[in-house]
Amino acid sequence: MEKDLSGNEGEPWRVLEFYSGIGGMRYSLKKAGVNAEVVEAFDINDKANDVYQHNFGHRPYQGNIQSLTAAELDKYGAQAWLLSPPCQPYTRQGLQKQSGDARAFSFLKILELIPDTTKPPVMLFVENVVGFEASDTRTKMVQVLAKSDYITQEFILSPLQFGVPYSRPRYFCLAKRKPLSFRCEHFNGQLLWSPSPLFGHDNISVTKDDQPEENWDKLLRSCDPVERFLEFNNPSDRVNAETGCLLTKPVAVDDFGAPEEIIEEDGYDSIGNYLVPLNLIERWGSAMDIVYPDSKRCCCFTKSYYRYVKGTGSLLATVQPKNKGKASSLKEQCLRYFTPREVANLHSFPGDFQFPQHISLRQRYALLGNSLSIAVVAPLLQYLFTQASRFASIKVLHSANAHFSL
Numbered sequence: 001m002e003k004d005l006s007g008n009e010g011e012p013w014r015v016l017e018f019y020s021g022i023g024g025m026r027y028s029l030k031k032a033g034v035n036a037e038v039v040e041a042f043d044i045n046d047k048a049n050d051v052y053q054h055n056f057g058h059r060p061y062q063g064n065i066q067s068l069t070a071a072e073l074d075k076y077g078a079q080a081w082l083l084s085p086p087c088q089p090y091t092r093q094g095l096q097k098q099s100g101d102a103r104a105f106s107f108l109k110i111l112e113l114i115p116d117t118t119k120p121p122v123m124l125f126v127e128n129v130v131g132f133e134a135s136d137t138r139t140k141m142v143q144v145l146a147k148s149d150y151i152t153q154e155f156i157l158s159p160l161q162f163g164v165p166y167s168r169p170r171y172f173c174l175a176k177r178k179p180l181s182f183r184c185e186h187f188n189g190q191l192l193w194s195p196s197p198l199f200g201h202d203n204i205s206v207t208k209d210d211q212p213e214e215n216w217d218k219l220l221r222s223c224d225p226v227e228r229f230l231e232f233n234n235p236s237d238r239v240n241a242e243t244g245c246l247l248t249k250p251v252a253v254d255d256f257g258a259p260e261e262i263i264e265e266d267g268y269d270s271i272g273n274y275l276v277p278l279n280l281i282e283r284w285g286s287a288m289d290i291v292y293p294d295s296k297r298c299c300c301f302t303k304s305y306y307r308y309v310k311g312t313g314s315l316l317a318t319v320q321p322k323n324k325g326k327a328s329s330l331k332e333q334c335l336r337y338f339t340p341r342e343v344a345n346l347h348s349f350p351g352d353f354q355f356p357q358h359i360s361l362r363q364r365y366a367l368l369g370n371s372l373s374i375a376v377v378a379p380l381l382q383y384l385f386t387q388a389s390r391f392a393s394i395k396v397l398h399s400a401n402a403h404f405s406l
């Protein structure tokens with residue numbers, strides 16, 4: 001029998017959110033319908049913390065996670081830890097130094113504190129880039145967790161598998177401390193490439209080899225079109241090919257093709273801020289990933305979107321040519337950047353998520369690029385917080401939820 005998502009007989013689960021950024025995990029927890037309270041969030045970046053505070057009314061602990069001690073963590077009495085550590089040590093574009101990269105140290109340090117805490121968390125959730133699953137950091141993580149009595153299930157999933165026209169495959173590790181168990185126990189210790197266990201289908205093949213291309217084609221067809229995620233999508237917002245984008249004044253670009261940030265009089269709400277300058281199209285057009293309002297897929301937005309065009313995210317053609325693609329002149333297609341609100345929409349952030357006014361356009365893109373897809377993380381958290389058997393959950397809750405004081 002499955003337990004509902006409430007914590008300790010109606011009491012919320014106490015959760016710590018490490019590497020909180022702009023709060024993607026916290027939004028996902030809310031969306032998952034988990035009865036949980038984020039008792040503290042941790043991030044070293046003051047701009048990320050400004051955004052988090054603006055939306056949640058609480059400023060995360062601003063400091064290096066590496067310097068936290070087991071005694072400090074004990075004070076929070078948390079039963080679940082959510083972690084999205086830096087991904088640069090594992091990205092294909094990076095040096096792939098993995099656990100040897102200084103940016104990986106804090107994550108391993110925090111995991112190694114688990115046996116030293118008096119009440120270790122009963123659930124953990126880790127998010128990272130594809131590539132992490134083959135790293136020595138992942139090997140060390142699994143060893144540390146196994147030693148402390150955790151069982152794990154790992155996933156590689158993309159928003160495309162949840163109806164969102166957005167390719168952002170990411171690695172996830174879900175861990176539970178025995179005697180807690182997963183709803184689909186026979187996937188313990190496996191790396192799964194399908195969300196089907198999250199929906200209670202435990203008889204479906206979920207390995208990488210079980211995902212033939214025709215399955216992906218089918219998935220893409222079932223996604224919503226990109227236009228559903230646009231904030232400038234009325235005919236009057238579409239840039240006029242003859243007047244709009246051709247009038248765009250050439251914008252100064254740096255050596256990498258990054259346009260200077262020029263904010264139009266009416267702030268970030270003007271479509272004029274997002275037009276791709278013609279001189280940038282002339283220089284970098286062949287490297288651009290272009291999508292249309294009716295497209296069913298766009299590329300992952302990274303933290304360098306708007307600063308560089310190559311491999312950082314898609315551009316939107318606001319004028320649909322007769323022949324899509326680069327055969328038709330890019331200049332006629334009136335290319336524009338996706339706005340930060342549109343990137344947030346593709347990350348499935350709620351409509352009331354906002355940036356405080358002082359966060360610049362580049363900072364907005366950088367913070368969003370570092371964040372995560374709520375459409376993917378929410379069902380994973382729902383799966384994590386659902387216990388397999390009433391017996392197991394009651395037993396653990398008695399030991400894990402004894403009263404804590406802050």
Ligand SMILES: C[S@@+](CC[C@H](N)C(=O)[O-])C[C@H]1O[C@@H](n2cnc3c(N)ncnc32)[C@H](O)[C@@H]1O
Pocket residue numbers: 019020021022023024025042043044045048063064065066084085086087106367370371372
């Ligand atoms: C991949 S992002 C996570 C973003 C977050 N999940 C969100 O929804 O925005 C990693 C975050 O970890 C923070 N960070 C990196 N190293 C840190 C450290 N040693 N201590 C505290 N925060 C750190 C960065 O500032 C960044 O916001």
